[in-house]
Amino acid sequence: MKRGLWLLFLLAWLAAPLLGIVPPFWISLANTIGIATVVVLGLVVLTGVGGMTSFGQASLMGFGAYTTALLNTSLHLSPWIALPASIAASVAAALTLGAVTLRLSSQYLALATLAWSVSLFYLAGNLDLTGRYDGIPAIPAVSLFNINLAAPEKFFVVIWVSVALAMLATANLLDSRVGRAMRALRGGAIAAASCGAPPAQAKLLAFLYAAALAGWAGWLYAHLQRAVNPTPFSFAASTEYLLMAVLGGAGHIGGALLGAAIFTLLNDRLQSFLPLLIPTPGNFELVAFGCLMLVLLQTAPEGLWPHLFRPRPQPRPIDETLALPRRNIPPPGTLLLESIALTRRFGGLVAVDALSFSACAGEIVGVIGPNGAGKSTIFNLLTGVDQPSAGQIKFRSEEITGSNAAAIAELGIARSFQHVQLVAGMSVIENVCLGAHLRGHAGPLRALLQLDCAEEAALFAEAMRQLDRVGLRQHADRPAGSLALGQQRIVEIARALCLDPVMLLLDEPAAGLRHNEKEQLATLLRQLRAEGLGVLLVEHDMDFVMQLADRLVVMNFGAKLTEGAPESVGRNPQVIEAYLGTAA
Ligand code: ADP
Ligand code: MG
Numbered sequence: 001m002k003r004g005l006w007l008l009f010l011l012a013w014l015a016a017p018l019l020g021i022v023p024p025f026w027i028s029l030a031n032t033i034g035i036a037t038v039v040v041l042g043l044v045v046l047t048g049v050g051g052m053t054s055f056g057q058a059s060l061m062g063f064g065a066y067t068t069a070l071l072n073t074s075l076h077l078s079p080w081i082a083l084p085a086s087i088a089a090s091v092a093a094a095l096t097l098g099a100v101t102l103r104l105s106s107q108y109l110a111l112a113t114l115a116w117s118v119s120l121f122y123l124a125g126n127l128d129l130t131g132r133y134d135g136i137p138a139i140p141a142v143s144l145f146n147i148n149l150a151a152p153e154k155f156f157v158v159i160w161v162s163v164a165l166a167m168l169a170t171a172n173l174l175d176s177r178v179g180r181a182m183r184a185l186r187g188g189a190i191a192a193a194s195c196g197a198p199p200a201q202a203k204l205l206a207f208l209y210a211a212a213l214a215g216w217a218g219w220l221y222a223h224l225q226r227a228v229n230p231t232p233f234s235f236a237a238s239t240e241y242l243l244m245a246v247l248g249g250a251g252h253i254g255g256a257l258l259g260a261a262i263f264t265l266l267n268d269r270l271q272s273f274l275p276l277l278i279p280t281p282g283n284f285e286l287v288a289f290g291c292l293m294l295v296l297l298q299t300a301p302e303g304l305w306p307h308l309f310r311p312r313p314q315p316r317p318i319d320e321t322l323a324l325p326r327r328n329i330p331p332p333g334t335l336l337l338e339s340i341a342l343t344r345r346f347g348g349l350v351a352v353d354a355l356s357f358s359a360c361a362g363e364i365v366g367v368i369g370p371n372g373a374g375k376s377t378i379f380n381l382l383t384g385v386d387q388p389s390a391g392q393i394k395f396r397s398e399e400i401t402g403s404n405a406a407a408i409a410e411l412g413i414a415r416s417f418q419h420v421q422l423v424a425g426m427s428v429i430e431n432v433c434l435g436a437h438l439r440g441h442a443g444p445l446r447a448l449l450q451l452d453c454a455e456e457a458a459l460f461a462e463a464m465r466q467l468d469r470v471g472l473r474q475h476a477d478r479p480a481g482s483l484a485l486g487q488q489r490i491v492e493i494a495r496a497l498c499l500d501p502v503m504l505l506l507d508e509p510a511a512g513l514r515h516n517e518k519e520q521l522a523t524l525l526r527q528l529r530a531e532g533l534g535v536l537l538v539e540h541d542m543d544f545v546m547q548l549a550d551r552l553v554v555m556n557f558g559a560k561l562t563e564g565a566p567e568s569v570g571r572n573p574q575v576i577e578a579y580l581g582t583a584a
Contacts, residue, residue, distance in 0.1 A: 010164050017153035027152050029264060031224055034159035036260035038166045038217040040244045041253065042210030045170060047242070048250030050206035051186040052106055055238045056097070056113035059120045060211045062233030063090040064218025066124065069136040069228045079142045083219050090215025091208050098207045102200070117235040124230040135229025142223045155224050162220055163257070166213055169448045170253050173209065176447030177440045177459065180430055182206050184423050188434070191421035191492075193405035194383055194414070195499060196438035205444055243289060247296060249303025251425070258305050263289075313427035315477040322461040324439045327412055327500045329532040332362025335397065336503050336534040337382060337413070342391035344377050344558075351377040353558035354391065359503065364525060364535040366549030366566070368542070370578065374558040375538040376418050379507050382536075383415050384408040395503075410438055414496035415505040418538070420488045424481025428472065428491055431480045432463040435498030466494040471520055486512030490521070503534045510544050522548055546570065554578070 017027045039057050046052050064086035071082040101112040125133045141150030142158060149155050173179050181197035182205060189199040222228050231237075240263065248259020270285035278284055300307055330336070337359045344352040352374040359365045367375050380386035382393060384405040393401045395411055414435070422431045436459045442452035467473050470490045475483060480491060489509050496504055506525075510518050518541070525535060525548055539545040545552070545566075552569045554561040556578045562569060569575055 010160070014157050014160055017156045020153075022153070024152065027156055029268060031152055031156055031159050033257075033260050033264045034156075034163045035217050035220045035224065036241065036244060036264060037163050037257045038213050038220065039241050040248065040256040040260050041166050041170050042213035043241060043245040044250055044253060044256050045174070045182065045206050046210040047245055048252065048255070049174065049183055049185070050203060052102075052203065052206065053110040053242070054113045054207075054210065055110060055235060055242065056117045057210065057214050057241045058233045058235070058237035059113075059117045060090045060094055060214035061218040061221065061237075062120065062124060062228075062230070063093045064215030065222040065228045065233065066130055066136070066218075067215075068219045068222045069139050070129070072140050073136055073138060079140065079219075079223055080144075083216070086219040086222075087212050087215040090211045090218065094208050094211030098204055102203050102207060113238075114235060117238050121230050121234045124233070131229070133230060135227060137227045139222050139226045139228070141226065150226070152224070159220055159224070162216060166216065167253055167257070170209075170213075172450045173444060173447050174253075176444075176452055176456065177437060177442050178202070178205060178444050178447055180426070180434050181437060183426055183430075184434060186423070188421050188423040188431075190385055190405070191417065191495070192434060192437075194385065194409055195435050195495065196406045196409035197434065198404070198406040209444070243293060246293065246303055249305030251302065252305040252311060254309065254311075255303050255305035258308075259303065262304070266292075313430070313477055313479055316429070316460065318429075318460050318464045319457055320461050320464055322458040324436070324458050324462050324500070327502065329502060330361045330396070332360070332532050334361040336361055336395060337536070338392075338394040338397075339378065339382060340392040340394065342378065342381055342393065343389050344374070344381055344386065345389045350558050352381065352388070355555070355558065355560055357553045357560065357563060359534045359536050361502065361534045362529055362532045363550045364529050364537055364548050366545040366552045367536060367538045367555060368540075368545060368552055369555030369561070373555040375555060376507055377558075378555075379415060379505050379536070379538065382408075383413060383505060409499060412499065412502035413505065414499040414501035414503070416489060416492035416496055416507055416509055418507040418511075420485065420492060422480040422488055422491060422495075425479055427477050428480050428483065429460065429463050429467060429476040431491060432467055432494045432498055433459050435466070435495035436462050436500075439498075439500060463494070463498055466497040467491075469497065470494045470524060484512070486514070486517060489513070490517075493521075493524075497528075501533065503536070504528065505536045507538045508540060509537070510539055510541050518544055 016022050039061055043057060046054055067086045067089040068079060068082040071077040071085055072079060097116055101109050104112060124130045141148055143149055149158055174183060181192050181202040184192035185199055185202055193199055221232065244259035244263045247262055249255030267285055270288055274284045335358060340356050341354045342352055343354050355378060369375055381388045384403050384407065387402065392399060400408060440455050440459050442455050446452045464476060467476055470493055472487060472490055480488060489512065493506065493509060510521055513521065528535060537545060537549065549566055552566050553563045554569060554575050561574055561578055562572050
């Protein structure tokens with residue numbers, strides 16, 4: 001129904017200029033807006049979703065534009081054959097740049113794209129191949145079924161069909177298995193890694209996708225103008241695209257269109273209005289935009305879209321009969337995780353000091369100790385979030401020391417975090433679904449074309465089952481950030497369970513829970529133990545951990561103070577002095 005309405009709206013929009021009822025000036029502005037929207041959609045994914053700033057989108061657009069210009073003029077290929085080549089050229093350029101720069105932190109990435117943008121501008125301006133600063137003229141018009149689409153009102157159709165397709169593709173991509181991994185880049189990157197979705201991969205994908213859209217926009221630009229030169233692909237143009245993204249709302253698909261439209265219209269108005277106000281020649285509209293940007297970043301850093309439309313996660317229908325294949329759980333008592341003389345030094349501080357202990361299937365091992373004893377650090381070491389300075393980690397008797405978080409998740413080791421790592425803006429069920437990342441296989445292409453529906457349905461069914469299990473089913477469609485902190489910890493447990501784990505590591509899961517919620521959690525953990533899972537539990541609530549744990553490991557200053565059954569540990573005078581004594 002909703003899609004039908006959108007389609008009807010699009011058809012009316014496409015038809016209006018063809019009917020001759022729209023003045024040419026407005027068609028030309030709309031064409032500029034459309035092309036900019038395609039580029040800015042890439043920035044929505046890259047900057048708004050992925051948190052990476054790029055000053056190089058116009059350069060990537062240039063790769064697309066010059067590719068089609070060269071293929072059309074020198075090789076006389078059809079523009080339609082040049083389209084995939086243009087997109088491929090931009091993606092290949094981004095791959096080269098990304099391989100070198102994506103490991104950089106975000107401000108250095110921004111600087112690198114800036115440098116790249118400036119150097120490519122001069123390169124295009126000085127190479128004979130690209131026609132130097134004059135560029136490449138006489139690019140043939142696009143035609144379809146022998147209809148020449150050179151006239152702006154006809155090319156309008158090509159541009160706005162592209163905008164619609166790019167919006168749809170972006171929406172499909174973000175609402176997919178790989179899309180959730182990209183959305184976790186801001187705020188939940190460590191958690192995503194621990195769910196088996198490496199942030200580096202998600203970053204690269206966002207970068208390449210944004211480049212593909214830039215290449216597509218470059219192709220549109222070249223065939224609209226029928227000529228290319230370096231100016232529209234300069235650093236200044238890249239900055240304008242970034243401004244549009246920030247203006248519209250970098251985290252929202254609609255924000256791309258809104259930002260491109262407001263910027264283009266305002267730019268046009270300012271260019272005709274400011275010379276009347278200030279007679280001295282100069283690009284004063286840039287000053288106006290600078291001021292606007294400052295005001296906006298102060299008052300609406302999320303851009304205008306969320307303020308105008310207040311988007312909320314949409315409830316999604318879930319077919320809970322769908323199931324995913326399960327992992328084989330080893331019999332109770334099987335040795336699972338071993339920490340062998342693990343050590344982690346932070347400069348002079350020894351946070352974990354030659355710590356050895358193990359955990360078996362069907363067993364709850366409590367790790368207790370005063371604040372700063374090294375409990376969270378040992379969890380980070382065991383799950384590949386951090387690497388040990390010395391010592392070994394074994395899982396099911398195989399050495400896994402040095403493995404990264406995603407590789408460890410693949411073995412069936414899942415965890416929650418003391419400092420909650422949820423993506424606040426994503427719905428609760430989507431956050432939980434991230435935990436099932438490794439149980440799906442659909443890549444970006446299947447996501448873009450929405451060929452992943454069956455798999456997505458099964459992943460969401462699993463997420464709902466786990467949410468139900470932890471008692472938070474009724475909150476499935478709420479933004480995760482709107483839940484109480486205690487509930488957010490429980491959402492993390494549901495996410496961990498979605499991995500279908502063999503071993504579960506929970507860092508202070510009961511903190512912030514009410515009494516009956518703690519009872520519920522205790523029941524769940526007993527049930528998981530009965531199912532044969534191994535559970536490592538860091539907890540400050542002594543009653544909670546004493547009633548649950550089969551064994552306790554007591555840590556103090558990074559080292560193991562003692563280990564044993566809860567009753568004997570509770571009577572140990574050293575423990576009482578180091579921990580229980582101070583806690584009492
Ligand atoms: P616990 O979870 O038992 O409260 P942690 O494992 O968080 O303790 O911390 C153990 C010690 O290591 C603390 O003194 C803490 O300040 C230090 N520490 C933890 N992470 C880091 C880090 N990334 N850099 C420096 N010191 C750290
Ligand atoms: Mg801790």
